[in-house]
Amino acid sequence: MTAVVRRRALNLRRHGWSIGVWLLLAVLIGWYVLLIPRFGSFQIASIIKNSLPLVYLAIGQAVIVITGGIDLGAGAMLVLANSASATLMQDQPFLVTILIGFGIILGAAALNGFVGWIINVSRVPDIVVTLATSFIYSGLALMILPGPGGGTSAGFRILFTGSDDGTGTSFGFSLGMLLVPVVIAAFFMRRSRTGLSLYATGSDLNAAYLSGVDIRRAKVIGYAFGGAMAGLAGLATVAITGSGDPRFSIGANATLNSVAAIVLGGVALTGGIGSVVGAVAAAIIVFFLSPILSAMGIDPNTAQVVQGSLIVVVMMIAGLLALRRRRAK
Amino acid sequence: MTVADLPGVRRQAASMRLLADHPLWILGGVLVVLIAITGAIRPSYLSFSGLRNTVLLAAPLGIMAAAQTLLMLTGGIDLSVAMVATGAAYVAGNRSPSGALIAIASGLLVGLIAGATNGIGVGIFQVNPLIMTLAMAAILLGLFTSWAQTIFTGSTTVAPLIKTLGGGSFFGNRVPYNALIWVGVALVVMWLLKRTGLGRITYAIGDNPIAARLSGVRVWQVHLVLYTLAGLLAALAGILIAGRTGAVDLQLASTFLLPSVAAAVIGGTSIFGGVGSYSGTILGALILSVLNSMLTFLNVGQAIQQVVYGLIVLLLAWLYAKVTTER
Numbered sequence: 001m002t003a004v005v006r007r008r009a010l011n012l013r014r015h016g017w018s019i020g021v022w023l024l025l026a027v028l029i030g031w032y033v034l035l036i037p038r039f040g041s042f043q044i045a046s047i048i049k050n051s052l053p054l055v056y057l058a059i060g061q062a063v064i065v066i067t068g069g070i071d072l073g074a075g076a077m078l079v080l081a082n083s084a085s086a087t088l089m090q091d092q093p094f095l096v097t098i099l100i101g102f103g104i105i106l107g108a109a110a111l112n113g114f115v116g117w118i119i120n121v122s123r124v125p126d127i128v129v130t131l132a133t134s135f136i137y138s139g140l141a142l143m144i145l146p147g148p149g150g151g152t153s154a155g156f157r158i159l160f161t162g163s164d165d166g167t168g169t170s171f172g173f174s175l176g177m178l179l180v181p182v183v184i185a186a187f188f189m190r191r192s193r194t195g196l197s198l199y200a201t202g203s204d205l206n207a208a209y210l211s212g213v214d215i216r217r218a219k220v221i222g223y224a225f226g227g228a229m230a231g232l233a234g235l236a237t238v239a240i241t242g243s244g245d246p247r248f249s250i251g252a253n254a255t256l257n258s259v260a261a262i263v264l265g266g267v268a269l270t271g272g273i274g275s276v277v278g279a280v281a282a283a284i285i286v287f288f289l290s291p292i293l294s295a296m297g298i299d300p301n302t303a304q305v306v307q308g309s310l311i312v313v314v315m316m317i318a319g320l321l322a323l324r325r326r327r328a329k
Numbered sequence: 330m331t332v333a334d335l336p337g338v339r340r341q342a343a344s345m346r347l348l349a350d351h352p353l354w355i356l357g358g359v360l361v362v363l364i365a366i367t368g369a370i371r372p373s374y375l376s377f378s379g380l381r382n383t384v385l386l387a388a389p390l391g392i393m394a395a396a397q398t399l400l401m402l403t404g405g406i407d408l409s410v411a412m413v414a415t416g417a418a419y420v421a422g423n424r425s426p427s428g429a430l431i432a433i434a435s436g437l438l439v440g441l442i443a444g445a446t447n448g449i450g451v452g453i454f455q456v457n458p459l460i461m462t463l464a465m466a467a468i469l470l471g472l473f474t475s476w477a478q479t480i481f482t483g484s485t486t487v488a489p490l491i492k493t494l495g496g497g498s499f500f501g502n503r504v505p506y507n508a509l510i511w512v513g514v515a516l517v518v519m520w521l522l523k524r525t526g527l528g529r530i531t532y533a534i535g536d537n538p539i540a541a542r543l544s545g546v547r548v549w550q551v552h553l554v555l556y557t558l559a560g561l562l563a564a565l566a567g568i569l570i571a572g573r574t575g576a577v578d579l580q581l582a583s584t585f586l587l588p589s590v591a592a593a594v595i596g597g598t599s600i601f602g603g604v605g606s607y608s609g610t611i612l613g614a615l616i617l618s619v620l621n622s623m624l625t626f627l628n629v630g631q632a633i634q635q636v637v638y639g640l641i642v643l644l645l646a647w648l649y650a651k652v653t654t655e656r
C-alpha cells in the first residue's frame with residue numbers, strides 16, 4: 001500500500017513538471033480562445049503551422065541536450081537548410097522538391113553528425129564547437145543564398161501548411177507534420193536501444209561507458225538527429241514563407257528560443273533528464289505567447305519583454321521549488 | 330629500444346610538455362604568425378597605424394571578454410553582454426547633450442541594473458545562467474526598441490569626449506585611448522583574480538560549487554557581485570564602441586557576442602569553470618582582432634569571412650585542448 005503511494009509520489013515528481021507545462025499550454029489556449037472575437041479553423045491552422053519550425057528545433061535540441069551536449073548552431077542549421085532548399089527547389093515540380101527535402105535532411109544529419117564526431121575527437125566542449133559551427137553554417141547559408149529569395153513548389157507548401165500559398169484554413173497536414181516527428185522522436189528516445197543509450201550517456205558518461213555503452217557513437221547519433229530536425233525546421237520555414245532568408249539574426253533567435261523551450265520543458269542542461277514531449281509542449285508555449293500578446297493589443301517590442309520576463313519568472317519559480325525540496329530533505 | 334627512447338621523439342615530447350605547461354606561449358606564437366600573415370597580405374599593416382586599428386577593435390572586445398572570463402570561471406556565462414553594451418551605448422548617446430560625464434554615468438547605470446538583475450536571477454533564484462542572460466538579452470532588445478521611439482528619441486551621436494576615448498589616440502596618433510582603458514581594466518581584473526579573496530572564491534566556485542558552499546562561501550553573493558561587474562564591463566565596452574563609430578543604433582554591439590565568448594575560450598578559460606586566466610583572454614581578443622583585420626584585407630566577402638572565422642576559432646580551441654591534455 002505504502003509502496004503504491006510512494007510510487008505515485010515518485011511518478012508525480014518525475015512527471016510533475018511535464019504535467020505543469022501541458023496545463024500551462026491548455027490555460028494559454030483557453031485564454032486565447034476567450035481573447036479573440038473569432039476562433040476558427042483559420043486560427044488553429046495558423047498556430048499549428050507557424051509553430052512547426054520551433055517545435056522541430058526544440059525536438060532536436062532536446063535530443064542533443066539529453067545526450068549531454070548543447071547545439072548553439074541549431075538555428076544557423078535551420079537558416080542553412082532554409083537557404084539551400086529555397087535555392088534548389090525554386091521552379092521545381094513537387095516530386096523533385098520532396099527528393100530535395102529528403103536530401104537536405106540527410107545532409108543536415110551528416111553535417112551535424114560530423115560536428116558530434118569533431119567534439120568526440122577534439123575534446124573541445126560542445127558549447128564552443130557549436131558556437132563555431134553557428135558561424136560556419138550561417139556563412140555557408142550566405143554563400144548559397146546571398147539575400148532573401150528562392151522558392152518552392154505549391155505541393156511542398158501544402159505538405160506543411162495545408163494550402164499552396166501558406167494561408168489556408170485546413171490544418172490536417174500541419175497537424176500530421178507536427179505529430180509524426182514528435183511520435184517518432186519520443187519512441188526513438190524512450191523505446192529504442194539507441195535512444196536509451198543517449199539517455200545513459202547524458203546522465204553519467206563514465207557509468208554509461210563502464211556498462212558498455214558506445215558513448216562516442218551516442219554523441220554522433222544525438223547530433224545527427226538534432227541536425228536532421230534542424231534541417232526539417234528549415235524545410236518547414238521555406239514551406240511557410242515560400243522563400244529563403246539567410247540572415248544571421250534569424251538563426252541566433254531560433255537557437256535562443258530552442259534552448260529556452262527545452263529548459264522550460266523540463267530538460268536539464270546537465271543531460272540525461274527530460275523528455276521530447278515536454279520540450280514540444282514548451283516550444284508551442286514559447287511560440288504561442290506572441291499571438292496571445294498581439295491579441296491583447298500589445299506591440300511586438302513589449303511582447304518580447306513580456307516573453308523574456310515570463311521565461312525568467314517561470315525559471316525562478318522552478319529554482320525556488322528545487323531549493324525548497326533540497327531544504328526539506 | 331622502443332619508440333619513446335629515440336632521441337628525436339623524446340625531445341619532441343619534452344617540448345610538448347614545455348608547451349603544455351605554458352599554453353600561453355602557443356597563443357603568443359599564433360598571434361605573431363597571424364600578424365606576419367596579415368603583414369604579408371597588406372605590407373602597410375605592419376606599421377603603427379595598421380596595428381593601432383587592430384588595438385582599437387581589440388580593446389572593447391577584450392573588456393567584454395573580461396566580463397565573460399569572470400563569469401566562465403564560476404561556471405557561468407553571460408549571453409547578454411552584447412545587448413547590455415548596446416543599451417549602455419544607446420543611453421550614453423542620448424544623454425550626450427547634457428555632458429560626456431553624465432552620458433558615461435548613465436550608460437554604466439544600464440550595465441549596473443542589467444548585471445545586478447542577472448546576478449539576482451542566477452545567484453538567489455538559481456536560474457541557469459544561459460537562460461537568465463538569454464532572456465535578459467531579449468528583454469533589453471524589446472525595451473530599447475520601444476524606448477527608441479518613446480523616451481530616447483533624442484541624440485544618436487555621442488559626446489566628443491566619448492569619441493576621443495573610444496576612437497582617438499595620443500602619442501603622435503599611435504596609442505589609442507581605449508587601449509589605455511583596457512590596460513586599466515586588465516590590471517584590475519588580474520589583481521582581482523590573483524590577489525583578492527573574491528578571486529580565489531571565484532575559482533573555488535567554478536571548480537566545485539558544492540565544496541565551496543559547504544566550506545562557508547556565500548555563493549549567491551559572489552554571483553551577485555560578479556554578474557554586476559560583468560554588466561558594468563559590458564556597458565564600458567559598449568560606450569567605447571559607440572565612441573569609435575561616433576553614432577549609436579540598436580545593432581551596435583551585436584557582432585561582439587560570439588567573439589567575446591570565443592576570446593575567453595581560445596585563451597584557455599574553461600566553460601565549465603575553475604580553470605583559466607585573464608592574460609589568456611587578452612591574447613584571445615588580440616588574435617581574433619588580427620584575424621578580423623586579415624579577413625577584411627583579403628576582401629573575400631562576408632560569407633567566406635564567417636566560415637573562415639568559425640573554422641579558425643574551432644582549430645585554435647582544438648589545438649589548445651590537444652596541447653593542454655598532453656600533460
